[in-house]
Amino acid sequence: MMHQSPAMGRYVDIREADSPEKISLDITRHLQFRASIGRVAIITERPQVLLGVIKKRWSKITLEVKKEYSRTLQADKKAGLKAQLVALPNYTFATGEQDMEASIVFISANQPLPNAAFQTIYVARNLSHIQLMELLKALLPGGLLVSYTSEWDE
Amino acid sequence: MAVLFYINEIFGERMAVITVSLHDQTSVHCIICFNNLPLAKATAGSLYADGRQAFACNRHLHSRGLWIVAWALFDTQQRQPSFQRLALAGAAA
Numbered sequence: 001m002m003h004q005s006p007a008m009g010r011y012v013d014i015r016e017a018d019s020p021e022k023i024s025l026d027i028t029r030h031l032q033f034r035a036s037i038g039r040v041a042i043i044t045e046r047p048q049v050l051l052g053v054i055k056k057r058w059s060k061i062t063l064e065v066k067k068e069y070s071r072t073l074q075a076d077k078k079a080g081l082k083a084q085l086v087a088l089p090n091y092t093f094a095t096g097e098q099d100m101e102a103s104i105v106f107i108s109a110n111q112p113l114p115n116a117a118f119q120t121i122y123v124a125r126n127l128s129h130i131q132l133m134e135l136l137k138a139l140l141p142g143g144l145l146v147s148y149t150s151e152w153d154e
Numbered sequence: 155m156a157v158l159f160y161i162n163e164i165f166g167e168r169m170a171v172i173t174v175s176l177h178d179q180t181s182v183h184c185i186i187c188f189n190n191l192p193l194a195k196a197t198a199g200s201l202y203a204d205g206r207q208a209f210a211c212n213r214h215l216h217s218r219g220l221w222i223v224a225w226a227l228f229d230t231q232q233r234q235p236s237f238q239r240l241a242l243a244g245a246a247a
Contacts, residue, residue: 009160009161010160010161011158011159011160011161011198011207012158012159012160012161013157013158013197013198014157014158015197026215029215029218029221030197030215032222032225033199033200033225033229034198034199034200036200036229037200037201061222064218064219064222065222065226068219068222068223068226072223076227076230076231077223077226077227079230080223080226080227080228080229080230080231081222081223081226083226083229083230083233084222084226084229136161142205142207144198144207
């Protein structure tokens with residue numbers, strides 16, 4: 001078993017999704033329980049477009065949580081789902097140019113990121129090694145980088 | 155297939171250090187099915203009350219209802235004062 005102390009290194013998750021639709025779906029599902037622990041950055045070629053898609057999917061997630069809430073009888077599960085229903089509308093979405101302090105920020109790869117600022121970074125485009133290293137530095141200790149490519153350009 | 159791995163330290167301008175841990179046999183606990191699994195087959199979710207990273211089997215992400223309910227329940231349990239006291243006691247021991 002892994003018994004690492006909190007807040008030490010970084011995690012890297014290389015995930016598979018072979019189309020922009022599958023990437024946005026995977027990010028949205030995964031994001032739900034990462035956004036609660038700290039700020040999130042999503043690196044994409046078209047920040048404004050992906051922001052629109054993920055906000056739409058976020059509405060669907062809220063409906064799914066409502067559905068689960070209404071069909072669950074167990075008190076502790078109901079309490080958990082209710083907490084989600086309270087939290088989900090409070091996350092703020094913005095491009096890096098609009099508001100770098102939003103809970104979930106959509107950024108192009110060329111935009112510089114502050115060091116140790118994000119708990120999670122999703123990478124939805126190809127990057128160079130150097131860009132990837134910069135992203136790792138933008139993660140908080142113990143943070144997670146999720147990449148939808150495992151091929152990094154020189 | 156998704157792969158999750160852990161980087162102990164970031165140094166230098168190149169990624170060579172990261173590939174070292176790709177074959178890591180580290181085992182983690184799934185908060186959904188409660189089985190132990192290799193880190194490579196897990197995905198990271200929210201945190202335990204003591205700040206440790208919590209994991210779930212990557213395959214559960216595709217079972218929407220299960221994923222939502224299990225993580226919502228986990229988060230609520232970790233925020234309860236009794237869990238936080240246990241976590242603090244564990245960290246102090």
